[in-house]
Amino acid sequence: MLKLLLFFKRIHYALLFIALEAIAISVFLHGNIYQKARIAGASSRLVSGVYDKIADVSGYFGLRAENDRLIEEIARLRSQLNAPRLYADTAFARFDSVPGLQYYQYQPARVIRNSIGKRQNYLTIDRGTLDGIEPEMALVADDGIVGYVVHCSDHFSVAVSILNTEEFRTSGCIKGSDFAGSVYWDGLSHREVILDEIPKYADMQVGDTVLTTNYSYIFPPDQPIGTVASFEMVNGTFYKVRVRLFTDLARIRHVYAVRYLDQEERRAIESTVGISEIGPRQEGGRP
Amino acid sequence: MIRFLEYTATFVLLLILQEFVFDNINFGGVVNPYIYIMFLILLPLDIPGWLLLLLGFGAGVAVDFMSGIAGLHAIVSTWLAFVRPTVVGLLLGKDFVYEGGIPTAGRVGAGKFLRYVAAMVLLFDIPFFILEDLSGSVGVIVLRIVLSSAFSVGIIYFLHLPFVHTQLKV
Structure with a gap:
């Protein structure tokens, strides 16, 4: 018995190492996207709060560029207003604001945390469930797609960036x-x-x-x-x-969260004939 | 007790620096310095093995929680804690281990200290960048390892300078 204890004492270092690594590796391997998003969400309360403040301050330095961007956006929208015929006749009619024809709802949000240097990059935006953000909403900027939301807390949401080698497709x-x-x-x-x-x-x-x-x-x-x-x-x-x-993900400050109003209905109807995955790999790893 | 507080403060400071400064650095997407491992590098040389492992694991878990990648940092920083006694024995010599105290350039000599930091950073960065990008191309992974490590060694050497004089006799 004593020998056994002495033996354990001698190899306790290796045993502890193996035990800790086993925990870490199992989390790493089995942690799917939802768990990862939850972890990001849990950290976001503290960290996002700080990033929110940083974004408040650093936002001032980009005001001029921001104004230019808004003016461009207004110009683009005005030109659309002046060409109603075009949009009524084509697929763009989806964006028509007439009730019943609206398929997508846009809502502005600010990017308060963003990374581009990792393999799995995420964004945090300063809108959460209380603002009507839900998982699986798209994030788009003026000039292109940015990512999609995977997890929301009350005031923040974490999104998979288009710069994510595993989870974005x-x-x-x-x-x-x-x-x-x-x-x-x-x-x-x-x-x-x-x-x-x-x-x-x-x-x-x-x-x-x-x-x-x-x-x-x-x-x-x-x-x-x-x-x-x-x-x-x-x-x-x-x-x-x-x-x-088109979008420079390194500089992105403002995005629109887009809700696809018919998402559930479409998913339900398409799953009845087993084509819920139009192209099984379309939306990275999602069920 | 004071040493404990100092280490806690250093750790928190490193976490904050990692999250809000160094995680936002990347030149062309290939330089990602992970400098929080400086905490493991500067722990006292005579620290008990079990404590070293637990601190390594804890540091990794803390960074995992802040960065949102589950498990990756914990795996690699526990590994780094595991190999540290061997690295210290090989590169700094057994004498320093018996003496204890924190390793600094002032105590062990700048050349030895740099070799030690470089070995530790490489032992962290090589498995980290491979695991982070299992399906990535070899060239890019090697480039990231080399550039990030070089950057990290420089930053860690610079950040440890305040410790050189104040901590000599710990």
Whole structure:
């Protein structure tokens, strides 16, 4: 017995190490996106509070650029107002504000925490459940998609950034063509994402615009993503396209949280025939 | 007791620096300095093994909670705590371990201290950047390890300077 105790005393260091590592590794391996989001949410109360204050102060230094951005946005919206016919006749009619035709609801939010240097990047915005934010709402900026919400507390929400190699996936297409592929980040540059599995019949050129598609439960269709920077044929069967993002994720301050009003209904009806996953990998790892 | 308070204060300060300053640094997405491990580097040399492991684990869990990646920091910082006695024995020598006290450039010599910090930073960064990006390309991972480590060693050396004179006789 004494020998056993002495033996344990001698190897207690290694035993403790193994026990602690086992805990950490099991959390790392089994922690799925929801657990991770909960952890981020738990930390967000303290940390987000501080980031909120920092954003308050640093916001002043960007006021001029912010004004320019708003004026551009107003100009863009005005030009849409002056072309009602165009929007009534096309898919853009979805954005019509007439009740009953509205599919997407926009709501402004401020980014108070953001990272671009990791592999799994998240954003925190200063709106939470009390402001009507819910998981699976899209985040878009004026000039492109940014991410989607995964967890909300009362006053803050954590979102998966488009710069997230594991948890972000959506579908995208070249403007003017019907061929869709999946959009994901390969972790190389915070200005570029990959548009993969575009059929070889697709016709594209460097500089073409890449948009979101109708396939997503989260992102509105025809939202800009970026432009084709380069593309290569893989195995002679499909194109792998490098897309330069319109949005500079490093500088992003303001986003819109977008609620897809028919999300639940569409998910329910599509799941009845087993196509709840239009493209099983469309929305990164989501059920 | 005073030493305990000093270490707690250092740890909290490092966590704050990590979260609000160094997590926001990245040059082209390849430099991510993790400087909170300076806490493990500067612990007394004669610290009991079990305490070292628990502190390593605790530091990792704290950073995990702030950064929102579950488990990753805990895995790697526990590992770093585990190998520290070996690194100290090999690079600083057994004499310092018997003496105890914190390792600083003033005590062990700048060259030795830099080698020690570099070894510790590499032992942290190599598994960290591999685990963070399991499916990533080798070239990018190597680049991140090399650049982040070089940056971290510089920052940690700079940040430890206040300890050089005040803590000599601990």
